[in-house]
Every structure is written in C-alpha cells, then in structure tokens.
Amino acid sequence: MWLPVSLNRPLIWAALIALPACIWIPDASLRMVAATVVTFGLWDAWRQVRKQRLWMRLSQDAMGIANDAMVMSDVENRVIAVNPAFTEITGYESHEMVGRKLETLAAPRHDKTFYQHFWSTLKSTGRWEGEMWNRRKHGDEYPEWLKVRAVTDKRGKITHYISLFTDISAQKARERDLRRIGYEDPLTGLPNRRRLHDLMESRLRQLRAGESLDIALVDIDGLKSVNDSMGVEQGDRLLARFAQRLTSHMAGSVVGRLGGDEFMVIRTTTYDDHDKWIANLRDHMSSPFEINEQSLRLGLTVGSCRAPEDGHDSGVLFQRLESALYNAKRLGRNHSLRFRPALDKQDNPQLALVSDLRAALVSGDQLELYFQTQHHPGTGELVGMEALLRWQHPRDGMISPGEFIPLAERHGLMAELGSWVIEKACAQQAHWANTEMPMLTMWVNISALQLFHGDLESLLATCLKRYRLTPAHIGLELTESVLLDERAGDMGPRLKALRAQGYAIAIDDFGTGYSSLGYLKRLPVDKIKLDRAFIRELPGDQADAAIVRAVLSMAEGLSLEVVAEGVETKEQCDFLVKAGCHIVQGFYFARPIPARELEQRWLPKQPPTRSNAMANAGP
Ligand code: C2E
Ligand code: MG
Ligand code: MG
Numbered sequence: 234m235w236l237p238v239s240l241n242r243p244l245i246w247a248a249l250i251a252l253p254a255c256i257w258i259p260d261a262s263l264r265m266v267a268a269t270v271v272t273f274g275l276w277d278a279w280r281q282v283r284k285q286r287l288w289m290r291l292s293q294d295a296m297g298i299a300n301d302a303m304v305m306s307d308v309e310n311r312v313i314a315v316n317p318a319f320t321e322i323t324g325y326e327s328h329e330m331v332g333r334k335l336e337t338l339a340a341p342r343h344d345k346t347f348y349q350h351f352w353s354t355l356k357s358t359g360r361w362e363g364e365m366w367n368r369r370k371h372g373d374e375y376p377e378w379l380k381v382r383a384v385t386d387k388r389g390k391i392t393h394y395i396s397l398f399t400d401i402s403a404q405k406a407r408e409r410d411l412r413r414i415g416y417e418d419p420l421t422g423l424p425n426r427r428r429l430h431d432l433m434e435s436r437l438r439q440l441r442a443g444e445s446l447d448i449a450l451v452d453i454d455g456l457k458s459v460n461d462s463m464g465v466e467q468g469d470r471l472l473a474r475f476a477q478r479l480t481s482h483m484a485g486s487v488v489g490r491l492g493g494d495e496f497m498v499i500r501t502t503t504y505d506d507h508d509k510w511i512a513n514l515r516d517h518m519s520s521p522f523e524i525n526e527q528s529l530r531l532g533l534t535v536g537s538c539r540a541p542e543d544g545h546d547s548g549v550l551f552q553r554l555e556s557a558l559y560n561a562k563r564l565g566r567n568h569s570l571r572f573r574p575a576l577d578k579q580d581n582p583q584l585a586l587v588s589d590l591r592a593a594l595v596s597g598d599q600l601e602l603y604f605q606t607q608h609h610p611g612t613g614e615l616v617g618m619e620a621l622l623r624w625q626h627p628r629d630g631m632i633s634p635g636e637f638i639p640l641a642e643r644h645g646l647m648a649e650l651g652s653w654v655i656e657k658a659c660a661q662q663a664h665w666a667n668t669e670m671p672m673l674t675m676w677v678n679i680s681a682l683q684l685f686h687g688d689l690e691s692l693l694a695t696c697l698k699r700y701r702l703t704p705a706h707i708g709l710e711l712t713e714s715v716l717l718d719e720r721a722g723d724m725g726p727r728l729k730a731l732r733a734q735g736y737a738i739a740i741d742d743f744g745t746g747y748s749s750l751g752y753l754k755r756l757p758v759d760k761i762k763l764d765r766a767f768i769r770e771l772p773g774d775q776a777d778a779a780i781v782r783a784v785l786s787m788a789e790g791l792s793l794e795v796v797a798e799g800v801e802t803k804e805q806c807d808f809l810v811k812a813g814c815h816i817v818q819g820f821y822f823a824r825p826i827p828a829r830e831l832e833q834r835w836l837p838k839q840p841p842t843r844s845n846a847m848a849n850a851g852p
Contacts (some may be wrong), residue, residue: 242281248274302377304396310335313393322377322400324370335396340374342366356391359383364401375402420469421476424489429497432487433547436499437540446540447510449498450554451479451518454532454566456494463525471524475531482517497554507539511569532567534558543572555643587644589626590637594649599625602657603825604675607796610817611810615835617796619676619710619818620658621825622650638680647682652692654678658707661828663700670836674737676708681715684724690731704735708760712741716756729757739796744784753791761788765799765819772808782812789813 247270254267296303296316302323303316312330320326323338336348343366355361361381368374377398384393416428424432436446453475460468472494479496480488486500498514515535521528536558544550553572561570593599600622607617624632641647658677666672683689697704709731716724728738739760740753744767753761763784770777781797788795797809800819809817826834 242277244274244277245281246274248272248278301397301399304330304335304394306335306394306396308391308393310394322369322375322398323367329370335394338367340366340368342374355381355383355394359385359391365398375400376405377401418490418492421473421490423476423480423496424487426489426491429487429489429491429499430547430551432489433499433550436487436501437545437547440501440541443503444501445503445505445542447498447500447502447507447537448540448550448554449511449514449535449537450491450558451496451498451514452534452536452558452562453494453496454534459524459529463527467525471522471529474522474524475518478522479518482514495558507537507571511535511537511571515569533569534561534566535569536561536572537569538572552643552645559639559643586632586637587640587646590624590641590646590650593624593626594646594653597653599627600653601625601827602654602661603827604661604831605818605825606823606831607676607816607818608822609815610797610800610806613822615671615673616816617673617676617708618831619678619825620654620661621678622654623825642680642682647680651680651683651689655692655696655707659696659700659702662702662706666702668832668836670832672706674708675706676710676737676739678710678741679715681712684711684715684727690727693731693736704731705737708737708739710739710741710762713743713745713752716740716752725756732757732759742798744780753787753793758793760794760796760816762796762798762818768797768799768805768809768819769801771805778808778812781809781814785813 251267251270251274255264255271258264258267296314299316299318302319302321304319305313305315307313312333312335315325315327315330319330325338339348351361351365359382361379363379364376365379366374366376378401379396379398381394381396383391384395386392416425416431417423418425433446433448440446453472456468456471459471472490476488476490476496479498483498483500486498489497491497500510502510504510515533518533519530521530523529536554536556538544538550538553538557540550543553557570557572561568601624602620603623604618604620606615607619608614609616622634622638624634624637626632638647638650641650654677658675662672662675679689693704693707696702697707716728732738737759738757739762740758741762742764743761745764761784763781767777767780767784771781772778785795794816795814796816796818797805797814798818800806800809800817800821802821805819806817806821823834
C-alpha cells in the first residue's frame with residue numbers, strides 16, 4: 234500500500250544526530266543525554282508509524298466499504314491501489330491493476346480531442362468530472378461517471394491522481410427506455426408517429442440529386458374483426474408479426490407504426506418505380522400469417538406518395554398520405570392509391586365537399602348546432618344536453634357529422650370548425666341565460682385535432698369571458714382515442730387544469746376504443762358515455778346486459794357518472810333504471826333538434842326555477 238512516511242519531524246532528526254554521539258562522545262553523562270534523545274526519537278518514530286498504520290487501516294476500510302470505485306495512481310497514471318468496488322465494476326483484481334496504466338481500460342469511444350481536453354483540464358485545474366466509457370475485464374463497454382483529483386506536493390507539482398467513479402450503465406439504460414417510450418411504439422418496437430415525423434424530415438434533408446423518397450401508409454383491413462373474433466391478444470400478436478415481416482422485407486427503409494392498424498414505410502431510392510414498389514410490398518405482405526393455428530390472409534389498403542414530387546415538407550406529406558389512404562379506403566379497401574396533386578374536383582367528390590365545407594365555414598350560415606337533451610331514465614327529468622353539429626349543404630341537403638367531421642380532420646379544417654362550435658355553444662348558453670330556459674351543462678364534442686393544433690384552453694377562456702359564462706356551463710366530450718392519442722401529449726395535466734377551472738369532462742363512445750381501462754384511474758374525468766352499441770340490444774342480449782352492469786358498477790367505484798347513449802325504447806330505459814343508471818340520452822326522450830324547437834319544448838311548458846336548474850348544471 235502506498236503511503237509516504239514523513240521524516241520531517243524535529244525529534245527524529247535530533248535522534249539521528251544524537252545516534253553517533255551515543256558511541257563516540259567520551260563523556261558518560263553527555264552520552265546518557267544523547268541516548269535519551271535517541272530514545273525519544275525512536276518513540277516518536279514508532280508513534281508516527283502506529284498513527285500511519287491506523288490511518289492506512291481506516292482509509293483501506295473506507296475504500297473497502299465505498300460503493301464508488303476508487304483508484305490511486307502516480308503522476309504517470311500508473312495504478313498504486315484500487316478498492317473492492319473497482320474490482321466489482323471492472324472485474325480486475327487489485328494485483329492485476331497495480332503498476333498498470335489506467336488508460337489501458339479506456340473503451341475506444343472517445344476521440345483524441347476528448348482525452349487532450351481531459352488531461353489539459355486536469356492539469357490546469359487539478360480536477361475533472363464527467364462521463365467516460367471504459368471496458369470491463371471480459372470486454373464489454375460501460376459508461377461511468379468519473380471524478381478525478383490531482384494531488385500535488387508542496388511546490389504544486391502533481392504527484393498522484395485520485396479517481397472515483399460509478400457505473401452509470403443502469404441509469405443510461407433507464408434514460409434510453411424513457412426516450413424509447415416517447416419515440417417507440419411499445420407493441421412492435423417500431424418508431425411511433427412522432428419519431429416518424431423526425432425520420433421523414435431527416436430523410437428529406439439528406440436527399441441528394443437524383444434521389445427520391447417513396448412513402449407508403451399501409452392500413453390492415455379488418456383488424457377489428459380479428460380482435461373481435463380471436464381476442465385482442467391475438468390481434469396484438471398479428472400486429473407484431475406484421476411489423477416483423479414488413480421490417481425484414483423493407484431492409485434499409487424506415488418502417489414505423491402510426492397507431493392502430495396503420496404502418497408507414499419510407500425508402501430512399503434512385504429508381505422511378507413507385508407503383509412496382511407498392512405492388513411488391515402488397516405481394517409480400519399478403520401471404521398468410523399463422524395466428525393461433527389459423528392461417529390469416531390480410532387485405533391491405535395503401536395510400537402512398539413520392540417526395541420531392543408530392544411535397545418537400547413532412548407535415549404536407551403526412552397530410553397527403555392520409556388523404557391518399559382515405560381515398561383508397563373509399564374505393565372499397567384492399568386498394569392502393571398514390572396521391573395525385575392535380576386530383577380533379579369532379580373526379581373526387583370528397584375534395585369538392587372539403588372545398589364546400591371551407592366555404593360553409595366562411596359564410597357560417599350553412600352550419601348549425603342541434604341539441605339533444607339528456608334525462609333521468611326513471612323520472613324523465615332534464616339533466617343536460619349535447620351540442621351536435623349540422624351542415625345544411627345548399628345542394629346535397631343535410632350532411633351527417635359522421636361524414637364531414639373526419640373529412641375536416643383530414644384536411645386541416647377541424648380546429649376552425651371546432652372553434653365555431655364552441656363559440657356558438659357559448660353564444661347559445663348566453664342567450665338562454667336571459668330566458669326562462671333551464672340552465673344545464675351543454676356538452677360539446679372535442680376533436681383530437683383541436684387538442685393538437687388549436688389552443689382549446691385559451692379559446693374556451695375567451696368565449697366564456699365574451700359571453701359572461703362560467704365553466705360549469707360547458708362540458709367537454711372527448712373520445713377514448715383522443716384521450717390516449719400520443720399526438721396530444723400527456724392529456725392528464727391538461728385535463729386536470731381544465732377540471733380545476735370547473736369544466737366537466739366526459740369520455741364519449743366509451744367501450745369502442747381501447748381495451749385497457751387503466752387510464753380511467755389516471756385521467757381526471759367526471760362522466761363516461763357508454764356507447765350505443767352496448768345499449769342497442771338491451772335488455773335481451775345477455776352479454777350487453779352484463780357489460781352495462783359491469784360498467785355501471787365500475788363507474789360507481791371510481792365515482793364517475795354514466796350516460797347511456799342511444800336509448801330508443803322503454804324496455805332499454807327500464808333496464809337502465811334497474812341497473813342503476815342515472816342519465817340517458819337517446820331518441821326515446823329526444824332527438825337532436827335546433828335551438829328554436831328546444832325552446833318550444835322547454836320554455837312555455839315547465840319553466841323550472843333558476844336555482845333548481847343550476848343545481849343540475851354542475852359536473
Ligand atoms: P356522439 O358525440 O356520440 O353523438 C351522439 C350521436 O348519436 C349523434 O349523432 C346523435 O344524433 C346520435 N344519437 C343520439 N341518440 C340516438 C339514438 O337513440 N339512436 C341512434 N341511432 N342514434 C342516436 P350525430 O349527431 O350524427 O353525431 C355523430 C358524431 O359526430 C357524434 O357522436 C360526434 O362524435 C360527432 N360530432 C357531432 N357534432 C360534433 C362537433 O361539434 N364536434 C365534433 N368534434 N364532433 C361532433
Ligand atoms: Mg358526443
Ligand atoms: Mg357518443
């Protein structure tokens with residue numbers, strides 16, 4: 234063990250000088266004095282050695298119990314001592330390291346400049362701290378967090394180095410996992426939507442003269458029926474297999490999953506064989522998959538485009554791909570369609586409709602809000618209402634929101650359309666506040682796109698201020714898929730903030746989206762609206778009856794209210810009353826109707842007192 238023994242003590246020097254005097258001085262009494270000095274000197278030296286031994290033992294013990302690896306090295310960085318933590322991390326025993334240069338452990342991850350900087354900092358400031366990669370005895374490389382101090386002598390000359398480090402490979406792996414969660418689809422391990430945007434951008438940036446990108450959006454037809462008939466687990470297995478096959482077939486290309494049953498492939502190429510590439514992809518992916526001892530042959534719908542011909546910007550390309558896929562689906566699925574920039578309006582009724590919708594938004598007079606009331610199923614008491622958008626097309630008549638809302642979402646009109654709805658809903662509430670209409674929470678449907686692209690929170694705040702309303706007047710309906718869409722980021726904090734302000738939040742079409750219910754615990758919501766698919770066959774269908782009862786009891790446990798949607802018959806109503814459901818919405822009580830009709834129905838007949846009505850308005 235390295236330890237300098239200091240001779241810089243007066244007693245020891247005096248003893249050394251007195252030693253010859255003990256022999257040579259003739260005077261006996263002087264010799265006695267010299268002998269006493271030598272004895273004191275020896276005693277002092279012995280005391281010092283004991284102290285140093287104790288110090289050595291203590292520091293050895295300290296090094297032994299430290300979790301951090303410790304290395305002491307000389308001025309040439311040759312190892313003098315290491316502690317057990319060092320052996321544990323690197324695999325090298327102390328005797329294998331002593332005398333060896335510490336840099337022989339370095340992994341070839343850092344370049345010359347890194348080490349130059351390391352040594353110059355250490356020599357000039359006496360310390361260095363940072364991440365460094367080393368190699369263990371059995372060869373694998375690992376990252377460590379290293380602190381080095383230079384030890385100097387009295388004149389300031391470096392004599393030794395003390396290095397302390399911890400193995401940070403576990404921490405790094407955790408960071409990697411966290412990064413992966415944000416960028417990777419957990420089921421298939423493929424890049425997710427966010428990452429695909431980045432990858433597409435980077436491929437676009439790296440395009441050289443003569444190169445193009447072929448991009449395809451591949452949608453598996455009928456995944457839902459696989460889930461329904463074989464179970465979600467088998468559906469997930471199928472997706473994972475599909476991802477594997479697509480990745481191995483498309484070696485060198487980017488392959489990712491956008492969510493659900495949609496995959497994306499991006500290849501950089503110098504060939505002009507887009508259609509052949511797509512045909513080849515389809516061919517390869519349509520040979521059967523063996524799942525659960527069944528052979529499944531999948532239909533694929535593909536929307537594709539080519540950059541830079543069809544766009545230079547990843548946002549535009551994504552939109553065009555989605556539009557191509559959408560149109561391919563309308564051709565009857567299992568089709569491929571390449572985006573055509575010059576798609577003629579007459580060829581494509583969808584695009585004509587989008588253009589009409591744009592015009593409707595500008596003029597505003599073709600759009601209208603209808604209102605469907607919600608009731609207590611037993612008493613019929615009015616407890617709330619939902620605002621539903623209607624489009625009165627000048628030529629085609631009433632167009633259902635089920636048809637034009639997805640179109641608005643695909644063509645970038647949804648934020649504007651959604652804002653129009655919120656503004657009108659607030660204006661209507663403000664108008665009714667000045668009449669004898671019962672004041673109830675008005676539920677408004679919020680599209681995913683309003684959350685990604687629009688600033689929903691500030692729009693709501695502006696409208697409430699403008700119409701002098703409170704958040705209790707407006708409820709927000711979001712579908713399960715919106716709540717869990719990663720494009721919206723983590724919805725938890727946003728919903729919490731909205732709820733803290735007093736808005737009520739409901740999950741719309743509950744039961745049609747996701748199989749995992751974990752999010753119900755996590756997300757702050759007030760109500761769930763049980764989709765009408767579960768109500769339709771009530772009370773006869775045993776399975777639906779069991780589901781409805783289970784949802785009601787689960788909601789009770791979570792202190793959530795349940796609204797049953799699509800209630801059309803008295804029998805359904807009776808069943809729901811018995812099962813403990815307190816709110817229903819459906820044609821049995823009321824269809825969606827314009828504001829005027831609603832007033833006719835509720836204004837003259839039974840104007841309730843305002844205080845009663847507001848009691849119903851809260852979440
Ligand atoms: P939703 O939010 O689930 O709305 C309920 C839908 O069920 C409405 O269809 C309503 O007319 C219909 N409905 C209500 N009771 C019954 C019933 O007893 N039987 C049957 N068969 N149907 C019933 P609508 O108005 O066609 O709206 C369809 C969907 O369009 C809505 O589903 C909602 O997702 C969307 N939507 C409507 N208005 C808006 C809006 O302003 N913004 C957004 N983002 N989406 C909207
Ligand atoms: Mg709704
Ligand atoms: Mg619904």
